[in-house]
Amino acid sequence: MSLSEKLRLGVNIDHVATVRNARGGDTPDPLRAAKLAEEAGADGITAHLREDRRHISDADIDRLMDALNVPLNFEMAATDEMQAIAMRHKPHAVCIVPEKREERTTEGGLEVAREENRLAHFIAPLREAGCRVSIFIAADKRQIDAAHRIGAQVIELHSGAYCDAHHEGRFDDRDRELEAMREMSRYAHSLGLEVHVGHGLTYDTVKPVAAFAEVRELNIGHFIIGEAIFIGLKPAMAEMRRLMDEARGELQAAS
Numbered sequence: 001m002s003l004s005e006k007l008r009l010g011v012n013i014d015h016v017a018t019v020r021n022a023r024g025g026d027t028p029d030p031l032r033a034a035k036l037a038e039e040a041g042a043d044g045i046t047a048h049l050r051e052d053r054r055h056i057s058d059a060d061i062d063r064l065m066d067a068l069n070v071p072l073n074f075e076m077a078a079t080d081e082m083q084a085i086a087m088r089h090k091p092h093a094v095c096i097v098p099e100k101r102e103e104r105t106t107e108g109g110l111e112v113a114r115e116e117n118r119l120a121h122f123i124a125p126l127r128e129a130g131c132r133v134s135i136f137i138a139a140d141k142r143q144i145d146a147a148h149r150i151g152a153q154v155i156e157l158h159s160g161a162y163c164d165a166h167h168e169g170r171f172d173d174r175d176r177e178l179e180a181m182r183e184m185s186r187y188a189h190s191l192g193l194e195v196h197v198g199h200g201l202t203y204d205t206v207k208p209v210a211a212f213a214e215v216r217e218l219n220i221g222h223f224i225i226g227e228a229i230f231i232g233l234k235p236a237m238a239e240m241r242r243l244m245d246e247a248r249g250e251l252q253a254a255s
């Protein structure tokens, strides 16, 4: 991959639905947020249909599929129910994520290595249907090798541990997490996998990750939606885009 290729920004609109669902009505509408994000230059929209439907609903996915002009990255657990939904919609990308009912947010990466056989069979029809299959994993060589073996085209590295360490002031841990993601981005890229990164990224944490030459896409939601409350969605996205471009520009200048 060349550095002149654009680093894509996928905007996750799950937490617009979280606010909507707090009152059970129709507002704020995640589709409206997605269309605004699209107008503001989002390269894709990410939505996670959780098994417990705590934020995005089935109807949201129907409406996103009908109305979006940019690719939808459909995040889902590896269950029969979700596979059937994905097969009905055939979104541009399907990102397989681990899910626990009791977790507040996606805590870790998918355990691919221990479930290789099941996951290989699970993703095969999705690939045949034309979806790009992405696997949400920790920066762990074993998991990357397994994702590669089962035929995934993309991996998304979970940046939550790096972001948490930064915001909690555990800078040694942060630097270790960052280094692991850097090394594993290179490794995954060398296997021919497309590399994405996401979870918990903020203005303070995005630049070092955006500077990984092998990374093609960042998926960012919670922070952008939170910031949008104060400054609006388009300015919040524009600032994220500016930081990503700045990191990329610095990398290009140094190479």
Ligand SMILES: CC(=O)[C@@H](O)[C@H](O)COP(=O)(O)O
Pocket (backbone or CB within 6 Å): 012, 014, 048, 050, 075, 097, 104, 105, 106, 136, 198, 199, 200, 221
């Ligand atoms: C997999 C992942 O990182 C996302 O789905 C995102 O964080 C939003 O969903 P949750 O906050 O419900 O985990």
Ligand SMILES: NCC(=O)COP(=O)(O)O
Pocket (backbone or CB within 6 Å): 012, 046, 156, 197, 198, 199, 200, 201, 219, 220, 221, 222, 223
């Ligand atoms: N896959 C990560 C994602 O879509 C966004 O995560 P977050 O920024 O909402 O934590």
